[in-house]
Amino acid sequence: MPAIKMAITLLCLAATTVAGAQQYSSGNRKAVRHFEKAIELLQRADLSRAEQALYAAIEADTTFAEAHLQLADMMMERHTYPAAVEHYRAFLRHDKRHKRWHEDALRNIGLARFRINALANPVAFNPVNLGEAVNSADDEYLPAITADGATLIFTRRSPRTATTTAHTPEEEDFYICRLDSEGRWSHAQRMEPPVNTTDNEGAQCISYDGRIMIFTACGRRDGAGRCDLYQSVWHSDRWGKPRNMGPAINTGNWESQPSLSADGQTLFFVSDRPGGYGGTDIWMSRRVDGEWGTPVNLGPVINTAGHEAGPFIHYDGRTLYFSSTGHPGMGGSDLFVSRLQDDGSWSEPENLGYPVNTEGDESRLVVSADGRTAYFASDQLGGYGKNDIYRFELPEPVRAAEMQCPVEIVSADTLSVGQHVTLENIFFKSGSAKLYEESFVELDKVAELLQLHPALRIELEGHTDNVGDEQANQLLSEQRAKAAYDYLRKRGIDPARISYRGYGESQPVSSNDTEEGRRQNRRTVFTIIEK
Missing domain, CATH: 3.30.1330.60 (OmpA-like domain)
Known part of the structure; x- marks a missing residue:
């Protein structure tokens, strides 16, 4: 969850109103002079001198609410969370003019305290790069893995080599690797048509047995909206022609990032369709007699006024991992876990902790059948290129239930x-x-x-x-x-x-x-x- 930047908007507006100290909570002319100098410096992006001017304003008048608010926002941006809490609390004590900002100040205090605690109590995190057989100088991301852990499919973005209807300088395609008997990944191979085309494909999931793939494609002639979900089925020696999943799933809006339950009967995905709580929400559809039902929103426990994305429903059918910008986090989008309760509700999402989550954007992970190992992409850990794919052992509190690798129909x-x-x-x-x-x-x-x-x-x-x-x-x-x-x-x-x-x-x-x-x-x- 990003901090709410209240003061810049408030005070830039105030600086353009009628001149004079009466527009501020402080009547101290020296304090106001320092404060208005700080606003001028902020508009020029001179942050260091602006901070000095704000401290000077507060030294001249310790009850100057607007100066405390502006300084608190700056401390949040600088990740100096104890100081941010101090100045938000001072703003709340002294402000009588800007009540509409009080709720946001309280929210930022909670966010700062969450980050202080997370930084003081880091979780075990030892990411391992999957190696040059999987990763390259290009972008690799959005991994999907079968329940037996033996097949990995991911999206790779590389420079476009042909002119297509996509009209983008880069192309996204699916690549596949298989694990050998010694635990090494085979060299990633581009999947053949009809799954990959000359346009862009990405954001896929794979069924527990590796025989059904659901993925995102944008701008296709048979599409209902900007991006739609498509399905391809494995036929003994090849992938079948992808088909649009139809109006029960796809709308005139944006649908992407699917996750299919182990039994194949429940589909989670992301959409910005009407009826949500924020920018993008997580939705769920159940299949009855082969027909996908009307999707339902996962509700306000999961979805927020921000953006929820990257759902992964574990093979236990009860543990949902996802990313969010709306729940308390380290900054940008963080990774969370929620569990399906016996009454059908979802538990309050739990942040996976620092340093799994950072000040940057963590977008999606998938988890092995035994609940122990997570796979994700990051551009913050070095590697072979931009985004690389990594694995790491999940901390015990956020693991899913261990599931045995699914067996065939009968023995x-x-x-x-x-x-x-x-x-x-x-x-x-x-x-x-x-x-x-x-x-x-x-x-x-x-x-x-x-x-x-x-x-x-x-x-x-x-x-x-x-x-x-x-x-x-x-x-x-x-x-x-x-x-x-x-x-x-x-x-x-x-x-x-x-x-x-x-x-x-x-x-x-x-x-x-x-x-x-x-x-x-x-x-x-x-x-x-x-x-």
């Missing part, structure tokens, strides 16, 4: 003939047997399971809720099971090893009297026929 060793396995992330368009692209990720896992275990035979089952005509539901369930069957055949699975069947609404697993029950009944399952 063949635990399967038994007749066992039913529900596929959690199979989505169809409403009333249709057309698969959403995200469903390919789950079906790819089934294909991999079958390829690894050639003796397995399965039956794919489609189930519906009881809404609508029973015969229509029966037909729809058969068509949906066949859609999954057809996809597995395209993946090279022998049709003799897979079959399909629709059960309509005949085998509910929950009550059809509630929306949640109906959602559970709309499902795709596979059953082990032979092992």
Whole structure:
């Protein structure tokens, strides 16, 4: 949170009003003369002499409220926080004219005290540069990492080599690295089209398994606003064509910086759309039956009159890291953590501490599945170029809960003939047997399971809720099971090893009297026929 600079605006206005001591709290002509000299010096950016003149004004009249206020602002800018507190308190004691500034003075006192405490109690912070395989002389930033810690995707900004519709001298593209068995990152490779284009792409997140990427692109023909969110899905050996996430997510404003929950059902992102609390806010959308719902603002506990950005929802689904200029911090934007409470509210954000946060801008971090290691970008730690990507061990109080690396759908060793396995992330368009692209990720896992275990035979089952005509539901369930069957055949699975069947609404697993029950009944399952 930046300090509120009250005095310069107030006193520059005062200096242009009717001349004379009556415009100030002090009637001491010598004090006023020193004070007006200080204002003149400030307008010329001669800060050292202006400070001397302010001290002279206060020496002539210790109750000169405006001089205390101006000096307090200068001390905040200089990071001399104890002196800033002293002069803000003097302003509050002696001022009778400028009540509208009292709330801001109190806020700055709180901010100064926060910084005094943070500087006196630094947290452990030992950032490690990820090395020249990842970083270069260009800008690297906004890292995203898979839950197993083995794949890193980040944005690199470099000089533009071709003329494009972006009309900018630099281009932003995605680069990818993989961790080898000895814990070393492979040399960063530029991701191929269609994810990267000749225009700018950036601010991405990656799903826990590395198969879905959501990112920001600006100024595209299919965009709704200045910048939109797009999604690309991994198809066995390539990334699919990115598609705009549609009007439920994107507006005519600015959407960016996504973060996807581990189960793929909740999306956090940043927007300056109407309905927020400040410049940019963090919003959240939940997916139901493959459709993203209307985003909701995270509310005033998280969002402020400043700018919130860079959300990262940890794999535990409850720990949110983000940056803010509105919560008490060291200056610029700081990094914070908040936790989802049992009642659905967010806890009061906690600053990650100094020197993780500095007087500069800290924009975003992502955290490993075990909650211990954070990855972030900085231009304040030396390195190979401007912004480089680093890792560091998070202090214990701000760690997320440890999560085991997500496993595949099932292990063949635990399967038994007749066992039913529900596929959690199979989505169809409403009333249709057309698969959403995200469903390919789950079906790819089934294909991999079958390829690894050639003796397995399965039956794919489609189930519906009881809404609508029973015969229509029966037909729809058969068509949906066949859609999954057809996809597995395209993946090279022998049709003799897979079959399909629709059960309509005949085998509910929950009550059809509630929306949640109906959602559970709309499902795709596979059953082990032979092992």
